Every structure is written in C-alpha cells, then in structure tokens.
Amino acid sequence: MSDSTVPGAHSGRRIVHxxxxxxYASVEQRDNPQLRGRPVVVGGRGARSVVAAASYEARQFGVRSAMPSTRAERLCPDAVFVAPDFARYRAVSQQVRAIFARYTxxxxxxxLDEAYLDVTTHRGGLETATEVAEAIRSAIRNELHLTASAGVATNKLLAxxxxxxxxxxGICVVRPQAVDRFLLPLPLRYLPGVGPKTQxxxxxxxxxxxxxxxxxxEAQLIEWLGRTGERLFQQAHGIDERPVQAERVRKSVSAEDxxxxxxxxxxxxxxxNAMAEKTWRAAQRGGYNGRTVILKxxxxxxxxxxxxxxxxxxxDSARAxxxxxxxxxxxxxxxxxxRFRLVGVGMTNLQTTAASDAEAEVEQHRLFD
Structure with a gap:
C-alpha cells in the first residue's frame, strides 16, 4: 500500500503527543543537583518494592519502571534510590498542562507525564503542528528546566x-506522505498492546x-489471531480514528499496597483501612464518589x-x-x-459528589443491591 492510500493519512487532523x-526521575534530578548525572531510581528498596521510574543514566544498565527493586539493584549497584513524591510530580504535571493550554x-x-493535543484548529497563533510541538518543548525546557519528547502526526497512534x-x-514528525516510510520498518513490539505473550x-x-x-x-490475520489480528491490521496500516477527548471520563479510583x-x-x-483512606482522599480531590466498592x-x-x-x-466517609x-x-x-501479599481498595461506577449528595436522600433505605 502506498503512502498516498493509507486510510486516514490525509484526515486533516493534526495531533501532537x-x-x-x-x-519522576528528572524532577528529582532537577530539584537535587547532587543527583544530576547519576543513575536515579524512584522507588523503595527491598524485596517487595518496584521501580516507579528510572533516569536515563539508570536505564543504560537495563533498569526499567515496574521492575522489582531487587533486580534494579543487581543491574545497577551504584543506583541512588529516591522515595517517590507524587504530590510534587502532580504539581509539576499541572505546570506542564498549563503550557499545553496556551496552544489548544x-x-x-x-x-502525569504524557498527553495528546489536538491542534488542528487551535495553535496559539502558530502556523503548524510542528511549530506547536517545538514551542511546547521549548517552554518546558526554559520554564520548568525539564525535557519532553514529541510526536506529530494525523492520528493518535502515529503521534x-x-x-x-x-x-x-527529541521530536519526530510523521507527515501524511511518509506514513509507510515510518511504519514499515517498526518492530511489532513497538505497537500498543503487543506484549511478550503476543510477541x-x-x-x-x-x-x-x-x-x-x-x-x-485482514482475514488471514483474524484467522490466526482473532481480535488481536484485526487490531494489528489496523495499526499496521496506520489507521486510528479515535478523537482526542478533552474530558476523559474517569472510571475508577483506587489504592493498593x-x-x-x-x-x-x-x-x-x-x-x-489505610488503603480506603488513600482512595477516599483521591476521590475527594477529584470530586468523585462511587457506588461500587472493590476489594483487591x-x-x-x-x-x-x-x-x-x-x-x-x-x-460518605473513608470510614464507611x-x-x-x-x-x-x-x-x-x-x-x-x-497468605496475602497485597491489599487494594477501590471505587467504580463513579459520579460527582454533587450528584451523590442529591440522590442520597432518595436511596438511604438501600444498602446493597
């Protein structure tokens, strides 16, 4: 299939990722000069801890997020372990999103660390999506003293x-006429949803x-792989019709340990009790409450x-x-x-707390469905 016939390649959308x-590691290095240039692992030590993030210096040794901390220590004995500070990361994330909002x-x-932007019509006075991406990266570097990478394309998958x-x-721009040139050489492990078992x-x-x-x-791929084959066919042809959704509906809130x-x-x-307290605080910050309670x-x-x-x-409370x-x-x-090694508490079927309050009087007589 030629680039000119890739479905959706000329959709007119301009998406920046x-x-x-x-x-997390970059924020720690920025805020603590003694960590700069050193292999930093954000996470706890010990047999039950996992890596939340790793600096590029640590990644050179093979350390990756979600890896057991004990393995990270073996791979990089000189790594500096730093306890995560998610309140600080959230605050910096809000600063980054304020920069995004200047353009769309x-x-x-x-x-906290990534987002899609639709800049098809809103570009903050700039002519092209590429200019928007470069302006955002420049603002992040100059104002927040952090770096970001960007992808520019006609849909979310390619971006x-x-x-x-x-x-x-860095930045990579996939223009409509160059979709095949970009996609065809890619190893399939780069595609979303292709994990070790699928690989x-x-x-x-x-x-x-x-x-x-x-x-x-497509028929052959479906015969071999079922629904995975259908998704793979779409991705391999650069097809992705999903719009950028400015208001994502949160489906659940939870905490686990x-x-x-x-x-x-x-x-x-x-x-x-401790996980319920964390979940309740997170729900309150977001203005949510949930009709379904989950124990994991x-x-x-x-x-x-x-x-x-x-x-x-x-x-109506963390205690409840x-x-x-x-x-x-x-x-x-x-x-x-x-014996159990992990406990989690969550809520789903979320609604805003305002809606919860309004309906509470009507349904006080009910406890469980």
Whole structure:
C-alpha cells in the first residue's frame, strides 16, 4: 500500500503527543543537583518494592519502571534510590498542562507525564503542528528546566509512536506522505498492546515488523489471531480514528499496597483501612464518589482476587468505605492457610459528589443491591 492510500493519512487532523522524559526521575534530578548525572531510581528498596521510574543514566544498565527493586539493584549497584513524591510530580504535571493550554483546549492527559493535543484548529497563533510541538518543548525546557519528547502526526497512534522515536528530548514528525516510510520498518513490539505473550505468537507466525503484517490480509490475520489480528491490521496500516477527548471520563479510583510480610486474612483489616483512606482522599480531590466498592487481594503465590459490592448510597466517609471493603473479606472464600501479599481498595461506577449528595436522600433505605 502506498503512502498516498493509507486510510486516514490525509484526515486533516493534526495531533501532537507530548511525553515527558523520565519524568519522576528528572524532577528529582532537577530539584537535587547532587543527583544530576547519576543513575536515579524512584522507588523503595527491598524485596517487595518496584521501580516507579528510572533516569536515563539508570536505564543504560537495563533498569526499567515496574521492575522489582531487587533486580534494579543487581543491574545497577551504584543506583541512588529516591522515595517517590507524587504530590510534587502532580504539581509539576499541572505546570506542564498549563503550557499545553496556551496552544489548544483539546488536551487528553494519559498520565502525569504524557498527553495528546489536538491542534488542528487551535495553535496559539502558530502556523503548524510542528511549530506547536517545538514551542511546547521549548517552554518546558526554559520554564520548568525539564525535557519532553514529541510526536506529530494525523492520528493518535502515529503521534504516540513518533514521540518514542527520538527520545529523549527529541521530536519526530510523521507527515501524511511518509506514513509507510515510518511504519514499515517498526518492530511489532513497538505497537500498543503487543506484549511478550503476543510477541511470542507473532514470532511463531514469522511476523516481526509492520511490513511483515502488511504482507497478509485482514482475514488471514483474524484467522490466526482473532481480535488481536484485526487490531494489528489496523495499526499496521496506520489507521486510528479515535478523537482526542478533552474530558476523559474517569472510571475508577483506587489504592493498593504490597505488604512487608505475607499475612492471613484476619490480619488484613488495618491495611484495608489505610488503603480506603488513600482512595477516599483521591476521590475527594477529584470530586468523585462511587457506588461500587472493590476489594483487591493478591495471594503469596501471586493469584489476584477481587470482590465487590454495589451500593445504593455511596460511602460518605473513608470510614464507611473501609467498613464496606472490610465486609468483603467474608466473600473471599480461600483456605484458612492462605497468605496475602497485597491489599487494594477501590471505587467504580463513579459520579460527582454533587450528584451523590442529591440522590442520597432518595436511596438511604438501600444498602446493597
């Protein structure tokens, strides 16, 4: 397929994906000069801790986010471990988003450190999407003393892939006429949703690059891979019709913690209380409450369990949330000898707190559906 016939290549949209470089670690290095140039790992030490972020100096040793901290220590014995400060990271993230807002109101945050921007019509007085991306990167560098990478393309898929192409502190522009030139050589592991297990299946089929996928029909890929084959066909052809959504609907709020020691079920209540408190504070900050309370547990052998209760009236305090989550222990149904390594408490079926208050009087008589 030629570039000129790639579906959606000439959609008229101009999408920018901004991805902060090693965000948490970079904030730590910025704020503490003694950390600059050193391998920094944001996260705790110990057998039950994981890496939240790693500086590029640490990444040179193979350290990556979500890696067990013990492995990170083995890979990089000289790494400096720093406890995460998410309140500070959130504050810096808000400063970054204020810079985005100078150029467009159509901003879709994906996390604290990345976002999509639709700059099809709003460009803050600049002529092109590329100029917007460069202006944003320059403002982040000059005002916040951090770096960001950017991808510019006609859809979200291509823009995100492009932002990874020249990291750190780089920009990649995928123009409509150059989509094939950009996509075809890419290893399939770069595509969203292609994890290790999917990669094994693709390797078995002799599919390693986007060009390999393009050699097969959609019907053939679906026969081999089911819905994964359909998604892969779309991605390999650069097709992505998703709009940038300025107001993303939050689906849940939660907190979880890996315990210092594996504990029996009857010892989990204090930890449930602590996670309920964290979840409640996060929900209150966002102006949310939830009709469904979720208790998440992970056993010592890494089996994940989830129990939930749908409420007529959302909890009105952290204590009420904790009580509901604790009551769900009765539904776990595991042998008495089972030990647990992780506890989480969450809420879903979210609504704004204003809506919760208005409906509470009507449904006070209900406890569980």
């Amino acid at each position: 901004i991805d902060m470089d090693a965000f 109101p159509i901003i879709e945050p994906l996390s 995100k892939l492009a932002s990874d192409a020249n990291k750190p502190d 094994q299946r693709l390797d078995a089929l002799g599919l390693q690059t986007v060009a390999d996928v393009r050699a097969h029909s 890996t315990l210092a020691d594996d504990l029996p079920l009857e010892a989990l209540a204090p930890h449930i 547990l992970k056993t010592a052998d890494f089996r994940i369990l989830s129990r939930h209760a749908s409420l007529g009236t959302p909890p 949330l904790a009580d509901c989550a604790t009551a769900l222990l009765d539904r776990v149904g595991m042998p008495a000898a089972t």
